[in-house]
Amino acid sequence: MEQATVEIWALDGVRRVELAGGRTTVGKGAGNDIVLDDPTVSRLHASLEEFGEGWCVTDLGSSNGTFVNGERIWAQQRLRHGDEIRVGRSRLLFRSSADAAASRTENEDGPPSLTARERDVLVVLCRPLLARDLFTEPASIREIAAELVVSEAAVKQHLVNLYDKFEVGDDLTRRRTRLANDAIRRGAVTIADLRHGEAT
Structure with a gap:
């Protein structure tokens, strides 16, 4: 059962x-x-x-x-x-x-192998999910780019790589939410990571 x-x-x-x-x-x-x-x-x-x-x-x-x-x-x-x-x-x-x-x-239940920058992108993506106002979405491409001080094109490329590594589907309206939930579920980022302030 x-x-x-x-x-x-x-x-x-x-x-x-x-x-x-x-x-x-x-x-x-x-x-x-x-x-x-x-x-x-x-x-x-x-x-x-x-x-x-x-x-x-x-x-x-x-x-x-x-x-x-x-x-x-x-x-x-x-x-x-x-x-x-x-x-x-x-x-x-x-x-x-x-x-x-x-x-x-x-998936062996663990997170896939990530570069340091991909992990930074995941931390910033997931952090809004811990906001006190829980009616929120994962961070947008623009917000991630601003926090990490990189171009939006670079963030998009990292997200494409992450979608592939986490085997997130092609539904454009759900991919960031699915990726954020899967990253937390599989331990790629932890609650402590998200509460730690800025990504490094």
Whole structure:
């Protein structure tokens, strides 16, 4: 049986919740399985439900919507290990033992070999995900270039290399979010790295 958890990134820190079989509700109402103290989350916002050999997420008519890897969902959506679910200003990272096992087989579960500059790019890319305002996206190409004092063309080339090394797909609207989540999940950058200030 697949074991799944969600890692909840909130203003008061990070916590992990194990998903039991069946249906898990998410919202700010006290009756939910996962209660989020977030004024931008609806009382009953979304549900995570086990089906077949996996899990899916469904928006339950929330005011501000539910997003998976930066894209708003309008119907039930299948979840994969490392997916980012955003409800209001809160972020939930979905982790699945079955998907992780497959990922370990393909990737040895560790990060790929990176140059020092590629790692710097990853740190700057991922750092906004720790901002106190969690309704944010990974850093843009322009922001990365400004912080590292390099050209945008150089950043684009580093990102192309990183997409290849992390085997991120070709969907242009999700690649930076997928790369950031995968880099953190596989240990290419750590929470300590992101809290350390400027990349070196």
